[in-house]
Amino acid sequence: MIRPAVVIGVAVTCLVGVASPARAQGEVAINGTFTVFSDGRWAETNDSDHPELSVTQTWTVTSTCTTYQDCAGRVVSDQGWSADLVYMSGRWKVTRTVPDWEPCIDGTKHPGRQSFTFWSDYxxxxxxxxGWDKTEGPSGACGFNKVLDVEMPVTLTQVS
Incomplete structure (x- = not known):
């Protein structure tokens, strides 16, 4: 019984030890122009299938890394917004505020918090x-103590 645990422990240690140094700083940073497609056919609203409009946009992405784990940058969208880009745990994340995202019956509107989380395809x-394009409204918006969230798959393809 002790022997398999030792072998598994050694294998995991070896894999972790090999994976980390293999990623150089230049291999993590992403820069260029990307077509970003949020696929509304597979959207979910509050964890239930609910198709939404698909959205295609073009991003100009700039990033730098000081180590393979410490990267940051900026995204500028052709839809008129820009936001910071951060790298954490093998994933990139862009978060922005969408004004007037959640309309209410009384005519008021609330902002949404949109996050794009993405990683290298496999x-x-x-x-x-x-990755995922997820937008959440604030809890309590429109008189309901429930967050409205819409999530759909996203694909980024570099064009230059």
């Missing part, structure tokens, strides 16, 4: 990333 294909 198997890795240079310049291609997959």
């Amino acid at each position: 198997p890795p294909e240079p310049g291609r990333f997959v």
Whole structure:
């Protein structure tokens, strides 16, 4: 019984030890122009299937890394917004505020917090990333103590 645990422990240690140094700083940073497609056909609203309009936009992405774990940058969208880009735990994340995202019956509107979280596609294909586009409204908006959230798959494809 002790022997398998020792073998598994050694294998995990070896894999972790090999994976970390293999990623150089230049391999993590992403820069260029990307087509970003949020696929509304597979959208979920509050964890239930609810198709939404698909959205295609173009992003200009700039980022730098001081180590393979410490990266940051900026995204500028052709839809008129820009936001900070951060890298954490093998994933990139962009978060922005969407004004007047959640309309209420009484005519008021509340902002949404949109987050794009993405990572290298598997198997890795240079310049291609997959992930999620998720927008959440504030709890208590429109008189309901429930957060409205819409999530759909997103694909980023580098064009230059």
